Amino acid sequence: MIVYILNVIIMALGLYCLIAKRHIIKKIIGMVLIEYSMNLFLILIGYRINGLAPILLPEMNRVQFSQYGVDPLPQALVLTSIVIGLGTLALMAAYAMKLYEKYRTFDMSEIRRLRG
Amino acid sequence: MALFIVILILMIAGSVVAVEIKNMLSAVIAAGIVGFGVSVMFLFLKAPDIAITQVIVEVLSLIILIRITTNADNEAIEKKIDNFANIVGLIFVGLFVAFCFWAFVDMTAFGTPIMRVSQHYLSAGLEETGAANMVAAVILDYRAYDTLGEAVVIFTSILGAFVILRSRGKKKLTEKDMEKVGIPE
Numbered sequence: 001m002i003v004y005i006l007n008v009i010i011m012a013l014g015l016y017c018l019i020a021k022r023h024i025i026k027k028i029i030g031m032v033l034i035e036y037s038m039n040l041f042l043i044l045i046g047y048r049i050n051g052l053a054p055i056l057l058p059e060m061n062r063v064q065f066s067q068y069g070v071d072p073l074p075q076a077l078v079l080t081s082i083v084i085g086l087g088t089l090a091l092m093a094a095y096a097m098k099l100y101e102k103y104r105t106f107d108m109s110e111i112r113r114l115r116g
Numbered sequence: 117m118a119l120f121i122v123i124l125i126l127m128i129a130g131s132v133v134a135v136e137i138k139n140m141l142s143a144v145i146a147a148g149i150v151g152f153g154v155s156v157m158f159l160f161l162k163a164p165d166i167a168i169t170q171v172i173v174e175v176l177s178l179i180i181l182i183r184i185t186t187n188a189d190n191e192a193i194e195k196k197i198d199n200f201a202n203i204v205g206l207i208f209v210g211l212f213v214a215f216c217f218w219a220f221v222d223m224t225a226f227g228t229p230i231m232r233v234s235q236h237y238l239s240a241g242l243e244e245t246g247a248a249n250m251v252a253a254v255i256l257d258y259r260a261y262d263t264l265g266e267a268v269v270i271f272t273s274i275l276g277a278f279v280i281l282r283s284r285g286k287k288k289l290t291e292k293d294m295e296k297v298g299i300p301e
Contacts, residue, residue, distance in 0.1 A: 003117070003226050006124040008216045010131050010150065012209045017135040020205035022198065025140050025185060029147045032177065033131050036154045039170075043161050046234075049227035053162040054250035056242060066239035069250070070162045073234045076254035079166055080266040086173045087273035093180045094277040100188050109198075 003044060011037040022108045024096045031092065035085045039078045046071030117226075119160060127153040144181040148174065165251050 014033030017026055051070040056062075096106070103111050130149030137143050151174035158167040224230060231238075237250055237258065247253035255263050 001220055001223075001226060003120050003124065004220050004223070005217070006121065006128065008213060009128055010124075012213050013128070013131045013135050015212060016205045016209045019208060020198070020201045021135070022201070023140070025181070026135070026143065028181070029134050029143055032147055033134065033150060036150055039166075040154050040157055043158060043163055043166065044226065045223075046229050046231075047161050047227060048229060051162050053164055054238065055164070056248040056250070062239075062242075066235065069238045071229050071231055071234045072237055072241075072250035072254050075163050075166055075251045076259065077262070078163075079169055079251065079255060080263060082166065082169050082173050084266060084269050084273075086177055087270040087277075089177050090180055090277045091273045091280075093184045094280040096184050097187060098280055100184075106188060 004041070007037055007041050007044060011041075024099065024106045024108065027108075028089070028092050028096065032085075032089065035081075039081055039085075042074040042078050042081075046074040120157065123153055123157055123160075127157075140185045141182070144178065144185055147181070148178045151177070163251075165249070 011034050014030045014037065017030030017033065021027060021030065048068060048070050050068060052060075052065060052068045054069045054072040054075065056065060099111060100106060105111070127150050130146050130153065134143045134146035134150065137146065151170065155167050155170040155174060158164075158170055237254060241250050241253045242248065245253040245257040247257065
């Protein structure tokens with residue numbers, strides 16, 4: 001339980017950064033922190049004490065493998081989620097660069113004049 | 117368990133630096149501490165596939181973030197403190213942490229997962245799919261449509277980034293094109 005709470009602290013820091021900061025790169029960093037902590041949380045849920053990695057080796061006992069193997073399902077879904085995170089980060093970075101080219105600033109309160 | 121707590125405290129320190137420091141390049145590097153810490157955690161949590169993927173993705177995202185940071189002049193913009201945004205942020209974060217604590221009370225303890233579906237994957241995955249790596253069996257056989265949707269999402273986001281970053285839509289007209297169309301000088 002202490003591991004879960006420490007993990008949620010990282011996510012809370014990312015949420016605070018996303019809401020309260022005005023710099024666009026700070027907002028992107030907050031988004032990235034939330035993403036990392038959520039991926040880590042899903043893997044933490046699937047962990048077993050004294051677990052084995054879910055890869056079957058030839059000399060391995062099948063019964064022991066199914067008793068002690070960690071959960072492969074969150075690992076597979078987090079694998080897709082990490083790569084999607086890279087794609088959305090590239091999209092956010094592209095928007096930030098375009099905004100800087102147009103307004104010459106990263107301050108969100110300066111970019112409020114979004115018209116025409 | 118103690119190892120996990122040590123790495124998580126290091127990651128919390130890195131994220132505090134990333135949130136609060138004024139210099140943007142330092143903030144990006146501090147976010148990199150969190151990413152590589154997550155990768156080490158994956159390795160100790162018996163998830164080697166994800167650890168490899170996380171290292172590669174972290175390197176690429178650091179390159180992207182440093183690119184947009186060094187693009188701009190690096191001045192601090194926090195001239196006046198926005199009290200309203202700080203208060204709203206703290207209220208939301210407090211509500212979120214309280215809700216998480218309330219939800220963690222009902223969860224099973226760390227290290228004893230509920231594995232109703234995954235137990236079948238572990239015990240019968242080799243016969244049903246022929247893959248020795250159960251993660252590969254899940255993403256390529258049991259949940260292959262999910263992987264297809266993921267590929268669509270990545271394709272769309274990279275296409276969007278490409279379209280936004282393209283500075284000129286078409287190539288400029290040359291003199292030869294002018295003559296061909298017949299526009300007078």
